[in-house]
Amino acid sequence: MTPKERIFVAIDTPDINKATELAKALSGEVGGIKIGKELFTAQGPNAVRGAVGGEPLFVDLKFHDIPNTVAGAIRSSLHMRPFMVNVHASGGKAMMQAAAEAARETSEDLGLPRPIVLAVTVLTSMDDNDLSDVGQKGPAAEQVERLALLAKGSGIDGVVCSSKEIKLLRKACGPDFKLVVPGIRPTWANAGDQKRIMTPRDAIEAGADYLVIGRPITGAEDPVAAARRIVEELN
Numbered sequence: 001m002t003p004k005e006r007i008f009v010a011i012d013t014p015d016i017n018k019a020t021e022l023a024k025a026l027s028g029e030v031g032g033i034k035i036g037k038e039l040f041t042a043q044g045p046n047a048v049r050g051a052v053g054g055e056p057l058f059v060d061l062k063f064h065d066i067p068n069t070v071a072g073a074i075r076s077s078l079h080m081r082p083f084m085v086n087v088h089a090s091g092g093k094a095m096m097q098a099a100a101e102a103a104r105e106t107s108e109d110l111g112l113p114r115p116i117v118l119a120v121t122v123l124t125s126m127d128d129n130d131l132s133d134v135g136q137k138g139p140a141a142e143q144v145e146r147l148a149l150l151a152k153g154s155g156i157d158g159v160v161c162s163s164k165e166i167k168l169l170r171k172a173c174g175p176d177f178k179l180v181v182p183g184i185r186p187t188w189a190n191a192g193d194q195k196r197i198m199t200p201r202d203a204i205e206a207g208a209d210y211l212v213i214g215r216p217i218t219g220a221e222d223p224v225a226a227a228r229r230i231v232e233e234l235n
């Protein structure tokens, strides 16, 4: 895989025209497009698929509910023909098993390739203090490892983690477990609300499979130039 193919651009906007324009402009510049709660909630599944065109799609809806509901949501999300989908690992083992099983069964029924099913560990916007506020046992890296091992044991293909945990998880979960990493900030971009961050190059060197990058590209005056600059830095 080339470095470029490892980049998924997060298009976070409620505006379908803006999303379509960005996806079109960035087609071929990156590996795929990530659509999340903002566009999906405003525009729905058909619009999402329409906006993204033929690019690989990461449907990031971070399901977190009882197993039956999450399985149903995964089944529904497969109609968007995603390359990747995700749930929250903190929903627990039975929930993750139900998600993995629903993805396998539904893709077979629809005759589609099975998407990569990911579990979100600790959000990249949270640090050790935020974790203790919600009663989760930190430090963040330990909680991430705990959830990643639980996800792996539940039949999940990989996790969404921060760049700070890549090396730890590669060791703990093996070479085939997918590590998808948001909280990516080139030296020339603002951190914004992200707390556990790293540059694209350092994250790839640490062993990330995919980088999720939003505002450093979509918020730039020239998103295509920003994407190219990141790819150049990776090469």
Ligand SMILES: O=C(O)c1cc(=O)[nH]c(=O)n1[C@@H]1O[C@H](COP(=O)(O)O)[C@@H](O)[C@H]1O
Pocket: 010, 011, 012, 036, 060, 062, 086, 120, 122, 123, 124, 125, 160, 161, 182, 183, 184, 192, 194, 212, 213, 214, 215, 216
């Ligand atoms: O699941 C995700 O994609 C995700 C998990 C996480 O822990 N942190 C995180 O930032 N994300 C998503 O990754 C994207 C990051 O966007 P930027 O901060 O603009 O680069 C957003 O769409 C987030 O919803």
